[in-house]
Amino acid sequence: MRNSLAIFRKELRLYFASxxxxxxxxxxxxxxxYFFSVFLFNTNEASLNFLFLNTANVMLLVSPLLTMRLLAxxxxxxxxxxxxxAPVRDWEVVIGKWLAAFIVVVVMIGLTAYAAVxxxxxxxxxxxxxxxxxxxxxxxxxxxxxxxLFASGLSQNQLVxxxxxxxxxxxxxxxxxxxxxxxxxxxxVMNYVALSQHFLDFTRGVIRAQDVLYYLSVCAVFLFFATRxxxxxxxx
Amino acid sequence: xxxxxxxxxxxxxxxFAAIRGVRFxxxxxxxxxxxxxxxxxxxxxxxILTGYTPPSxxxxxxxxxxxxxxxxxxRQHLGYLPETVPLYTDLSVAxxxxxxxxxxxxxxxxKRVAKVMGLCALEHVADVVIGKLSKGxxxxxxxxxxxxxxxxxLILDEPTxxxxxxxxxxxxxxxxxxxxxxxxxxxxxxxxxxxQVCNRVIIINEGQVVAEDTPERLNRRLKGRQCITIRxxxxxxxxxxxLGSVPxxxxxEPRGRGVYDIEGDVADERRAEIAALASANAWGLVxxxxxxLSLEDIFLKLTDTExxxxxxxxxxxxxxxxxxxxxxx
Numbered sequence: 001m002r003n004s005l006a007i008f009r010k011e012l013r014l015y016f017a018s019x020x021x022x023x024x025x026x027x028x029x030x031x032x033x034y035f036f037s038v039f040l041f042n043t044n045e046a047s048l049n050f051l052f053l054n055t056a057n058v059m060l061l062v063s064p065l066l067t068m069r070l071l072a073x074x075x076x077x078x079x080x081x082x083x084x085x086a087p088v089r090d091w092e093v094v095i096g097k098w099l100a101a102f103i104v105v106v107v108m109i110g111l112t113a114y115a116a117v118x119x120x121x122x123x124x125x126x127x128x129x130x131x132x133x134x135x136x137x138x139x140x141x142x143x144x145x146x147x148x149l150f151a152s153g154l155s156q157n158q159l160v161x162x163x164x165x166x167x168x169x170x171x172x173x174x175x176x177x178x179x180x181x182x183x184x185x186x187x188x189v190m191n192y193v194a195l196s197q198h199f200l201d202f203t204r205g206v207i208r209a210q211d212v213l214y215y216l217s218v219c220a221v222f223l224f225f226a227t228r229x230x231x232x233x234x235x236x
Numbered sequence: 237x238x239x240x241x242x243x244x245x246x247x248x249x250x251x252f253a254a255i256r257g258v259r260f261x262x263x264x265x266x267x268x269x270x271x272x273x274x275x276x277x278x279x280x281x282x283x284i285l286t287g288y289t290p291p292s293x294x295x296x297x298x299x300x301x302x303x304x305x306x307x308x309x310x311r312q313h314l315g316y317l318p319e320t321v322p323l324y325t326d327l328s329v330a331x332x333x334x335x336x337x338x339x340x341x342x343x344x345x346x347k348r349v350a351k352v353m354g355l356c357a358l359e360h361v362a363d364v365v366i367g368k369l370s371k372g373x374x375x376x377x378x379x380x381x382x383x384x385x386x387x388x389x390l391i392l393d394e395p396t397x398x399x400x401x402x403x404x405x406x407x408x409x410x411x412x413x414x415x416x417x418x419x420x421x422x423x424x425x426x427x428x429x430x431x432q433v434c435n436r437v438i439i440i441n442e443g444q445v446v447a448e449d450t451p452e453r454l455n456r457r458l459k460g461r462q463c464i465t466i467r468x469x470x471x472x473x474x475x476x477x478x479l480g481s482v483p484x485x486x487x488x489e490p491r492g493r494g495v496y497d498i499e500g501d502v503a504d505e506r507r508a509e510i511a512a513l514a515s516a517n518a519w520g521l522v523x524x525x526x527x528x529l530s531l532e533d534i535f536l537k538l539t540d541t542e543x544x545x546x547x548x549x550x551x552x553x554x555x556x557x558x559x560x561x562x563x564x565x
Contacts, residue, residue: 013331
């Protein structure tokens with residue numbers, strides 16, 4: 001774990017050295033803030049549900065931007081050879097990188113807390129859905145970053161990585177759209193696999209173990225794939 | 237004690253064998269040069285030793301640990317500079333070295349980073365972003381990262397490639413200075429480099445070790461003979477006999493147009509005698525030089541012999557079948 005921390009610190013530094021983190025966070029906050037205001041003026045409701053749904057959509061777009069560099073650039077610069085010949089296990093590299101992206105996302109989402117402050121100051125919202133909403137966004141972020149990290153391992157080209165990550169995430173988010181046209185058991189599978197399906201329960205203020213487990217599984221599966229991709233680079 | 241030992245290392249990429257049955261030993265404190273033309277298998281050999289890629293067959297140990305079974309232990313004991321120097325161009329030199337130190341589990345990072353920056357003369361660029369450094373500096377940063385955890389074994393893949401002559405000289409003397417208490421393998425396709433820096437040379441060609449010796453012995457062994465070549469403007473008929481009677485000369489071979497190869501002792505005194513003889517006889521000595529196989533020639537000879545012996549093999553095969561044909565008749 002100490003090795004993952006070394007990787008984690010380096011990645012975090014690179015995020016802020018290359019300004020990508022600032023840009024992504026700024027754009028995210030601007031978009032989220034805009035939609036929050038629109039919703040507030042339109043409905044006068046003391047709720048953040050709309051914000052969370054929007055945040056989820058923006059996250060689909062933003063997380064590939066955060067992950068695209070992580071493994072692709074190491075391959076392009078040749079620094080992957082350095083990591084793979086350091087006394088560090090392949091999975092430690094993957095975890096360290098994922099963790100850095102995750103912390104950026106947590107900070108980014110944390111910065112939208114002003115919205116919660118506003119609705120609590122001027123209204124009387126139900127705190128349950130706000131808490132679970134934040135939990136949902138963070139879990140979704142964790143899963144999307146794992147997908148993005150895996151995609152980043154596939155290519156030396158950051159743009160290719162970003163596009164693959166975006167495509168995969170969007171497909172997984174919406175895969176249940178086809179569910180009603182197919183029969184059982186595919187319908188259930190599609191509904192279960194869809195990222196969006198598990199998101200909605202949270203925004204109703206419910207934490208279901210299976211939803212939490214689902215996001216954690218997506219995370220684990222794609223981090224495992226990412227590790228395998230890194231491992232595969234050794235054989236080329 | 238041997239720090240590095242490779243036994244029967246073989247690596248296939250698909251059906252292509254990058255190296256086949258590579259076997260060598262490197263003792264503690266030695267600087268060994270891995271010499272060979274491009275694509276001979278030098279990088280593959282090094283990548284196996286560093287635990288980057290597993291061998292298809294054979295075993296290797298570094299500092300007593302198996303590169304496959306004890307990969308992490310091996311990696312703790314070695315510093316590696318890949319051919320394309322792996323640098324994070326967005327980080328400053330000091331931050332980069334600090335990261336490499338933490339990755340290798342260095343306890344007193346600040347001290348070690350300062351130490352290697354001093355060793356590689358990088359103090360004044362400590363806070364410069366690596367992307368802005370010249371090639372020579374980058375190479376030194378690459379060396380510094382390989383040294384940051386004070387490893388007993390260094391593996392350097394083409395450490396002077398792409399540098400200007402002054403930088404090459406700097407890097408070479410740096411490596412030589414490191415060799416006192418470290419075991420070093422470096423690869424190169426530049427022969428003079430290897431003979432200047434290394435105690436021992438391993439020549440690899442087409443994925444196999446074709447020779448292994450000290451640069452001097454390799455030189456002596458393969459040179460076979462050394463000779464003085466002279467060119468005369470007015471050679472006379474008795475010249476071969478006259479030159480042959482000079483003490484220390486074993487044979488004189490005319491090559492035409494006044495050029496003679498004089499075999500035997502090539503010491504300076506002998507050359508002075510030959511020059512005196514030539515001027516006394518008004519032969520008109522215009523050129524004199526010693527020629528022998530340089531490492532360059534040896535290298536070409538070795539990498540050619542392989543092809544040559546194969547050729548001979550084929551010819552023998554052909555003559556044998558021809559004989560059999562005759563016998564049948």
